[in-house]
Amino acid sequence: MEVRDTASCNPAYSLTVSVDVDAVANWINTTDGSAQTPTNVSRGIYGANVGIDRLLKLFDKYKIKATFFTPAHSLESFPKQLAKVRDAGHELGLHGYTHEYPSKLSAEQQQAVLDKSIEVLTKFCNGKKPQGYTAPAWATSKELIPQLEAAGIFYDHSFMHHDVQPYYAPDSSHTWIETNHTKSADQWMLPMTKLKPSKVVEIPANWHVDDWPPLQPMMGVPGTHGYIDTATVEKLWKEQFDFAYREYDKFIFPISIHPQVSGKPHVVLLHER
Numbered sequence: 039m040e041v042r043d044t045a046s047c048n049p050a051y052s053l054t055v056s057v058d059v060d061a062v063a064n065w066i067n068t069t070d071g072s073a074q075t076p077t078n079v080s081r082g083i084y085g086a087n088v089g090i091d092r093l094l095k096l097f098d099k100y101k102i103k104a105t106f107f108t109p110a111h112s113l114e115s116f117p118k119q120l121a122k123v124r125d126a127g128h129e130l131g132l133h134g135y136t137h138e139y140p141s142k143l144s145a146e147q148q149q150a151v152l153d154k155s156i157e158v159l160t161k162f163c164n165g166k167k168p169q170g171y172t173a174p175a176w177a178t179s180k181e182l183i184p185q186l187e188a189a190g191i192f193y194d195h196s197f198m199h200h201d202v203q204p205y206y207a208p209d210s211s212h213t214w215i216e217t218n219h220t221k222s223a224d225q226w227m228l229p230m231t232k233l234k235p236s237k238v239v240e241i242p243a244n245w246h247v248d249d250w251p252p253l254q255p256m257m258g259v260p261g262t263h264g265y266i267d268t269a270t271v272e273k274l275w276k277e278q279f280d281f282a283y284r285e286y287d288k289f290i291f292p293i294s295i296h297p298q299v300s301g302k303p304h305v306v307l308l309h310e311r
Contacts, residue, residue: 052288052289052290052291053291053293054105054241054290054291054292054293055097055102055104055105055293055295056104056105056106056107056131056172056195056292056293056294056295057093057104057105057106057107057128057295057296057297057300058107058133058172058294058295058296059085059086059090059106059107059108059109059112059113059120059123059133059296059297060082060085060109060112060133060137060174060296060298061082061083061085061086061109061111061112061115061116061297061298062079062082062083062086062111062112062115063082063109063111063112063115063134063135063136063137064082064109064137064174065078065079065081065082066079066111066136067136067137067138067139067174069139069142081298082298084298084301085296085297085298085299085301086112086115086116086119086297087116087119088297088301089296089297089298089299089300089301089302090116090119090120090122090123090297090301091119091122091301092297092301092306093295093297093300093301093306094122094123094126096306096309096310097126097128098126103127103128103129104128104129105128105129105130105131105170106120106123106128106129106130106131107130107131107132107133107170107171107172107195108120108123108130108131108132108133108159109133109134109135109136109137109155109174110134110135110154110155110158110159111135111136111137113130113158113159113162114158117162120162124162124163129169129170130159130162130163130168131159131168131169131170131171131172131195132152132155132156132159132168132170132171132172132191133155133171133172133173133174134151134155134173134174135151135154135155135158137174137175138151138174139173139174139175139177140173140174140177140178140179140181140182141177141178141179142177143179145181145185148179148181148182148185149181149185152185152186152189153189155168156168156189167190168191169191169192169193170191170192170193170194170195170241171186171191171193171194171195171196172194172195172196172243172294173194173196176196176197176198176243176245178196178197180210181210182194182196182210183207183208183209183210183236183238184209184210184236186238187209187236187237187238191238192238192239193238193239193240193241194207194238194239194240194241195240195241195242195243195292195294196240196243197240197242197243198242198243198244199240199242200242201242201244201246201278201282202242202282202286202289202290202291202292203242203286203289203290204239204240204241204242204290205235205239205240205242206235206236206237206238206239206240207235207236207238207239207240208233208234208235208236209234209235209236210236211231211234212230212231212232212233212234213230213231214230214231215228241290241292242290242292243292243294244278244292244294246274246275246278247275247278247291247292247293247294248293248294248295249271249294249295249296249299249300249305250262250294250296250299251263252264252266252270252271253266253268253271253299253300253302253305254296254298254299268304268305268307268308271308272308272311275293278291279291295309
């Protein structure tokens with residue numbers, strides 16, 4: 039959603055709303071094949087059935103067009119719900135097949151997931167190939183950007199080199215050496231090599247404007263809380279926006295949300311405010 043300065047008719051900022059339709063996919067992404075509980079799976083079903091409907095109603099009310107980053111598993115499992123998204127004119131973007139983390143996959147597995155996901159979304163969108171991608175959990179890999187570039191994907195939303203400005207994602211040719219205390223210091227006291235841009239546009243990711251960590255309860259999982267007062271989240275988001283509005287003539291404000299989180303009543307009211 040682009041907002042214009044009425045005095046100059048120039049875009050002042052772009053509010054990018056990305057919706058990660060993880061649904062059941064992220065819950066059954068147990069990485070080692072271990073069983074998931076039916077209750078957690080039901081949380082994903084809630085997101086697909088209840089959360090999507092509430093967000094579509096919210097976006098329609100305020101004339102917002104969003105990008106729904108959709109694991110192919112979500113699309114194939116809930117096609118009627120995703121058809122509502124497509125038919126309302128929202129963009130569908132890539133988000134893995136079963137919310138797999140690229141960082142934990144081999145290059146071959148990553149390519150297979152990307153190929154399958156592009157195939158599923160392209161067919162669902164009547165032959166229109168998806169243009170954007172966001173990595174599940176933003177857990178990227180060295181192979182990600184080269185594979186996206188080779189597949190002709192226009193933009194990515196996974197990296198954090200900036201928070202409110204777009205840029206070209208590095209091509210992953212840069213290297214670094216992790217500190218290893220078992221080796222002599224001169225083996226790891228070396229700088230990172232130079233960044234080289236790819237052809238993939240990066241729309242920055244930002245955990246501080248993501249609804250999942252503060253508002254999704256996940257018992258015993260580090261990095262999540264679930265019970266933060268929405269007024270606190272609202273204040274945090276507004277402060278970041280106010281800073282960007284003060285410091286930049288033009289900027290992107292990339293909010294990332296999930297139907298099973300932002301479809302909850304108290305979070306819908308947060309978005310309305």
